[in-house]
Amino acid sequence: MEPRQNAWDKDIGRIDEHARTIIAHSPFVLLATSNADGACDLSPRGDPAGSVLVLDDHRLVLADRPGNHRLDSLRNIVHNPHVGLLFIVPGMNETLRVNGRATLVSDAPFFDDLTVQGKRPRLAVLVDVEELYMHCAKAFLRSSLWRPETWPDRGGLPTLGRIAKDQLRIKGVSAKELDEGLDLDARTNQY
Structure with a gap:
């Protein structure tokens, strides 16, 4: 089945006033990359x-902020500049999709504008849209993502410390101790 023409026509290929507004209100974006062989990463x-x-x-x-230190996205961009971005605004069911070519930048006049909590990034991802x-x-409506009353009880889910202990077979430290260390790292090493 071929998509309707308006599905193709919605791609405007540029950042208009509406896209600027959504980007300005989005605290969360997903960055999709793939390596030269096509193996994908979503960060x-x-x-x-x-x-x-x-x-x-x-x-x-x-x-680019500190994360899991694997640098998958950055390594992928070096070998394959094609990226996808999905901008999410809390409470908004629609998302903004951007595809383009990325370049890693280590310094530019805009770096001061990327400073958060006094931390200037060492790298940035520049995307040519x-x-x-x-x-x-539809996906957000089907999932009821923004409806807290539909969220699962966290008590039934394992913590990251429990998952790490089990998957990595960590000995000599409890899952609770791992959770405390992971929580401290997440709160103090954000930028």
Whole structure:
């Protein structure tokens, strides 16, 4: 079945006023990359809303912040510059999709504008926008993502410390101690 024409026409290929507004209000974006062989990676990126900078109608930039230290996204961009971004605004069912080519930047005049809580990033991801369009609300509506009354009870889910202890077979430390260390690291090493 061929998509309707309006499904193709919604790609405006540039950052218009509406996209700028959504990007400015999004504290969370997913960055999709793949390596030269096509193996994919999807990385969550979070900063205060307004931290992704729109440089002009065809370029945006996001800071690279400390994460799991695997550097999958960065290594992938070096070998394959094609990226996808999905901007999410809490409470908004529609998302903004951006596809383009990324470049890693280690310094530029806009780096001071990427500083959060006094921390200037060491690297940034500059994206030349090739495709840009709104994605419909159906997935968020089906999942009831923004409805807290539908969320699972966290008591029935394992903690990251429990998962790490079991999956990595960590000895000599309890899952509770791992959780405390992971929580401290997450709170103190954000930037």
